[in-house]
Amino acid sequence: MSATIGIDLGGTHVRVAVVDADGTVRHEHRAPSPSATLAGLVDAIAGTTGALLAEAGADGTRVGAVGAGVAAIVDPDGVARYAPNVPALVDAPLRDEIARATGLPAVVDNDANVAAWGELAHGAMRGMRNALLLTLGTGIGGGIVLDGRVYRGTNGFAAEVGHWQFDPRGRTCACGEPGHWEAWASGTGLGVLAREVVARGDAPSVLAAAAGDAAAVTGEHVGQAALAGSADALAVLDTFADLVAIGFAGLANLLDPEAIVISGGLVNMGPVLVDRIRTRFPVHLEGRAHRPEIPILAAALGDRAGVIGAAVLARQVAPTS
Numbered sequence: 001m002s003a004t005i006g007i008d009l010g011g012t013h014v015r016v017a018v019v020d021a022d023g024t025v026r027h028e029h030r031a032p033s034p035s036a037t038l039a040g041l042v043d044a045i046a047g048t049t050g051a052l053l054a055e056a057g058a059d060g061t062r063v064g065a066v067g068a069g070v071a072a073i074v075d076p077d078g079v080a081r082y083a084p085n086v087p088a089l090v091d092a093p094l095r096d097e098i099a100r101a102t103g104l105p106a107v108v109d110n111d112a113n114v115a116a117w118g119e120l121a122h123g124a125m126r127g128m129r130n131a132l133l134l135t136l137g138t139g140i141g142g143g144i145v146l147d148g149r150v151y152r153g154t155n156g157f158a159a160e161v162g163h164w165q166f167d168p169r170g171r172t173c174a175c176g177e178p179g180h181w182e183a184w185a186s187g188t189g190l191g192v193l194a195r196e197v198v199a200r201g202d203a204p205s206v207l208a209a210a211a212g213d214a215a216a217v218t219g220e221h222v223g224q225a226a227l228a229g230s231a232d233a234l235a236v237l238d239t240f241a242d243l244v245a246i247g248f249a250g251l252a253n254l255l256d257p258e259a260i261v262i263s264g265g266l267v268n269m270g271p272v273l274v275d276r277i278r279t280r281f282p283v284h285l286e287g288r289a290h291r292p293e294i295p296i297l298a299a300a301l302g303d304r305a306g307v308i309g310a311a312v313l314a315r316q317v318a319p320t321s
């Protein structure tokens with residue numbers, strides 16, 4: 001049995017899995033990620049990978065290569081150039097360090113691109129030629145599938161969809177630029193919107209969910225109150241879903257995908273949010289009465305999209321035998 005290893009490297013955890021050719025996770029380990037230095041990260045990866053290789057060897061699985069997805073922009077040589085949340089991944093030659101530490105051919109890409117490879121090979125985008133993966137969490141991540149492959153752009157930095165300037169006079173994004181889409185349409189943006197509405201006195205159920213502390217209101221409080229059926233919280237979600245849908249429609253106008261696949265913490269809110277996005281999305285789409293529907297689908301791999309996708313990517317550098 002031949003397989004590859006996928007690594008999901010986050011700011012607080014490293015998750016490593018042996019994944020076979022049909023996308024089945026055969027062995028998996030998680031460990032805290034010492035993210036302060038590159039050497040610490042690589043040591044954690046090497047230790048976890050070594051243990052997995054021993055397990056894989058014991059059941060006769062041959063591991064050909066290792067892939068990693070990281071919350072960073074990554075160049076075509078596998079150098080993590082910039083990672084706002086992981087200081088050790090700034091100008092870090094991660095691919096070469098992983099290859100050296102594991103003794104296997106290695107490949108590294110941005111975490112959203114890697115998740116798109118996973119969904120394309122074994123998840124909700126299976127069989128599609130052109131599709132979009134959008135991850136709605138603290139920020140917004142994107143993976144663009146064009147012609148059956150994940151599009152990386154000239155330098156590997158494509159699909160930073162969260163940092164698309166949505167309103168140049170709008171709120172400042174976490175990256176420092178004004179009005180990026182992610183400042184409006186991420187979980188962080190939902191929290192900002194909710195605090196604005198609470199400050200006007202228009203969301204008493206959301207304020208109650210935050211135990212009356214207006215400054216402590218987050219998107220999760222909106223979700224709790226909305227799931228309980230409170231009309232004021234549902235009205236906040238109406239506004240928020242429209243901001244999400246405007247971005248979806250802009251991207252769909254640009255790329256004409258077969259589907260938009262969504263993942264991330266906000267999607268866990270379920271139909272109360274996702275159905276609102278589905279309702280508002282076509283309203284903003286060019287020529288909507290004259291084009292096929294673009295379905296908005298839930299991602300299929302859940303929190304394993306990172307390890308499975310990284311293992312799928314690793315197949316590109318595995319020796320053929």
Ligand SMILES: [Zn+2]
Pocket residue numbers: 162163164173174175176177180182
């Ligand atoms: Zn930004």
